[in-house]
Amino acid sequence: MYELIDSHCHIQIKNFDRDRQEVIRRAISNGVVGIVVSGYDISSNHKALNLKSSNIFATLGFSPTMNTKGHEHVISQIMEHQNEIVAVGEVGIDRVKGRLPFDEQKKIFESFLRLASEMDKPVVIHARDAEIEAIDLASRYGVKAMIHCFNGSLKAFRLAKDSGAIVSISTMVTFSDRLKRVVREMDLENVVIETDSPFLSPKRGRNEPANLVYAVNEISKLIEEDKEEVARITKRNAEDFYGISV
Numbered sequence: 001m002y003e004l005i006d007s008h009c010h011i012q013i014k015n016f017d018r019d020r021q022e023v024i025r026r027a028i029s030n031g032v033v034g035i036v037v038s039g040y041d042i043s044s045n046h047k048a049l050n051l052k053s054s055n056i057f058a059t060l061g062f063s064p065t066m067n068t069k070g071h072e073h074v075i076s077q078i079m080e081h082q083n084e085i086v087a088v089g090e091v092g093i094d095r096v097k098g099r100l101p102f103d104e105q106k107k108i109f110e111s112f113l114r115l116a117s118e119m120d121k122p123v124v125i126h127a128r129d130a131e132i133e134a135i136d137l138a139s140r141y142g143v144k145a146m147i148h149c150f151n152g153s154l155k156a157f158r159l160a161k162d163s164g165a166i167v168s169i170s171t172m173v174t175f176s177d178r179l180k181r182v183v184r185e186m187d188l189e190n191v192v193i194e195t196d197s198p199f200l201s202p203k204r205g206r207n208e209p210a211n212l213v214y215a216v217n218e219i220s221k222l223i224e225e226d227k228e229e230v231a232r233i234t235k236r237n238a239e240d241f242y243g244i245s246v
Helices: 022-031 044-048 073-079 102-119 131-141 154-163 177-182 209-223 225-240
Strands: 004-009 032-038 056-062 087-094 123-128 144-146 168-171 191-194
Touching: 004 073, 004 168, 004 191, 004 209, 004 225, 022 032, 022 209, 032 087, 032 209, 032 225, 044 056, 056 073, 056 102, 073 102, 087 102, 087 131, 102 123, 102 131, 123 131, 131 154, 144 154, 154 168, 168 177, 168 209, 177 209, 191 209, 191 225, 209 225
Parallel strands: 004 032, 032 056, 056 087, 087 123, 123 144, 144 168, 168 191
Antiparallel strands: none
16 A cells, blocks of 8 residues: 555544544545645634644645635734644635635735745645746745645646646546646646545545545546556655655
8 A cells, every 4th residue: 555645634624523533544544644734714723733643734824715804813823833833824815716805815825925934834825716826926935835726727837846836636636627637747746635625525525535545546547657656756745845754
């Protein structure tokens, strides 16, 4: 069994309250040796911290799709817990479901990029239909960046690679024709994988980290590479990005 890292999920939220430990056990049984739990507001950030263990890691953030105010409190929360987290995020900009005008989203995003730069932390970025702007902003602040749940163009992928950013391919690759077309043209040099659980399930119902194997299988077919190699490279990239070892 090859080893995997789920580079971004939300198993801290209430969808998993009933069976969270069983979800973690299923993930381990499927070869998932590391899980990165990402927060998006004060409450989910706190819950992510509570799940930390030897193979579960926390990132704290402020999602543009779920918040309109309070980013200053999240900044304070991140500063307080900076030694307990592996990255800032998810933070970012969203042209489709952002709850604030785009310029305001950018200002808030930049405040987190500035913070991450000062703390020397990588940044997990939410960038729906705004990948190129997000990559440019991250480059401007000189931070290590990961575009989570990447669903952008091949141009955006190449820009990310040229700028040193990571892109995270989610289980969406099992059902998105658009993403399949881009992945076919990718190499894995700057790629990690994620489930974004409980969202983007490759099968009926709630997504969970154990389903990461579906992404591996699909990527393997699309780029004509062994599943073991897809797992090895994406695990290594996740460890390098987050500064972890599992």
